[in-house]
Amino acid sequence: MTVGLDDDDRFRVPQNVLPRTVGEEMVILDLNSDRYFGLNRSGAFIWSLFADGSTVGAIISTVAAEFDVAQADVRSDLEALVSELRERGLIEPAG
Amino acid sequence: MPQIQDLIVGTAPYREPLAGWSFGFDCDPGQIGAEVARVTHPATDFSFRRHEITAEAAHKGATEPISCWDGDVLRFVLDTWSRHVRMPDHFRHSPAALDHLVSDDIIPRILSHERIATLHMSAVRLGGAAVAFCGRSGQGKSTLAAAMMRAGHALLTDDCLTLTPLADGVIARGLSASLRVWPQTFEAMFAEDGIVSGEAGPPGKLRVDLDGDAAAEAGPLDAIYVLQPAQDSGDEIKSLRLSPAEACGHLVRNSFGIDLWSADWKAWLIGSCAEIAARVPVFTLSYPRRFDCLPKVIDHLETRHMDSLAGRAP
Structure with a gap:
């Protein structure tokens, strides 16, 4: 289920999760489940912003500018992505 | 400088x-x-x-x-x-079975433990570079490599390949140049020419006597093909390029490994496969599993290889 995000929300990568960049994409290994996941270019871009500690508001602004997309669309996509990543235990709320 | x-x-x-x-x-x-x-x-x-x-x-x-x-x-x-x-x-x-065990089971796992990317793949030389084939057991890696070899493309390996990423590519090296095929493949490709087969060790394949043919030396890797199950292909021969992340997943799946409990080793494995996937294109390859179709598959691979070379031309 997609959950709404506040602009001040931040997420971090748990210690059991190993991300590796592949070209402009990303492969993620969850050491707890031994499962591998792939992120496409835009997903990998957003992941790098999570890892930098960016807030949701900053991520939306940055992604909208990078991919020339309306901020409302970015927020919707980001909420869906965060839900999927959290369901899989690949990110967790920071702070 | x-x-x-x-x-x-x-x-x-x-x-x-x-x-x-x-x-x-x-x-x-x-x-x-x-x-x-x-x-x-x-x-x-x-x-x-x-x-x-x-x-x-x-x-x-x-x-x-x-x-x-x-x-x-x-x-x-x-x-x-x-x-x-x-x-x-x-x-x-037997010596043949021991050679098989050492070449295909033991040394690949040791190399992987020692942080050398070692993958379950066959490979041949195509033009000046190598192409490798991976897929689930029984999908035809050895048969396709044998057909390529019969078409004049030197064999690197039928089972185990080490890959070394460099700044601008990947070097592929076969672990051993022996060729082991199923009996029906041997009958279809080698028996008529009087080529001798021998015991290959488990699981029932025959070792093809290559009559002293030297293995192709290590060299740059041009492409990796992931063999798709036969029922997916119909009569069509097609190859589709995978995204880097998908390619990395296939490389991880086809890697030899023993340190499956070690987070350090897993981190190395995924990093190594990511490096390779970023440097070498990985394609799916679908084709009918009939011996009479193999020349068309080879032609498909040769054509794609030439297109690739043309794409790199200045």
Whole structure:
């Protein structure tokens, strides 16, 4: 289920999760489940912003500018992505 | 500023990572020194003799030896802590079976443990570069490599390939140049020409006598093909490029490994596969599994290779 995000929300990568960049994409290994996941270019871009500690508001602004997309669309996509990543235990709320 | 860059890995890359490893058979004290099998592996110069009684290693760390079973028969125990491979005496090895076991099961796992990317792939030389084939067991890696070899493309390996990422590509090296195929493949491709087959060890394949043909030397890798199940292809031959992340997943799946409990090793594996996937294109390959279609598959691969070269032309 997609959950709404506040602009001040931040997420971090748990210690059991190993991300590796592949070209402009990303492969993620969850050491707890031994499962591998792939992120496409835009997903990998957003992941790098999570890892930098960016807030949701900053991520939306940055992604909208990078991919020339309306901020409302970015927020919707980001909420869906965060839900999927959290369901899989690949990110967790920071702070 | 002039710069020098190593492009080819050394001529005996497997000696260094294998140094310090020992091998032994379980046996009775009275049989010590009685040679039951001796294989000198061309890539390693390793010799295997019944010359020692192996004591169980004292495990001070958290690691456990890897036991490899074939059905209910223990084939070998690979202990990464004491760097020792133990083979039970009840698994009677002919030289061919022992060579198969060493080449395709043991050394790949040791190389992987020593952080050399070692993948379950066949590979041939195509033009000036190599192409590799991977897929689930029984998908036709060896048959396709055999067909390519019969079409004039030198064989690197039918089962195990090491990959070394460099700044602008990947160097591929076959672990051994032997060719093992299913009996029906041998009948279709080799029997008429009077080529001899021999025992290849489990699981029922035949070793093709290559009559001293040297394996292709290590060289740059041009592409990797992931063989798709036959029912997906119909009569069409097609290859589709995978995204880098998908490609990385296939490389991880087709990697040899023994340190499956080690987070450090897993981190190395995913990093290594990511490096390779970023440097070499990986494609799916779908085609009918009929011997009469193999020339068309080869033509497809040759054409794609030429297109690739044309795409790189200035």
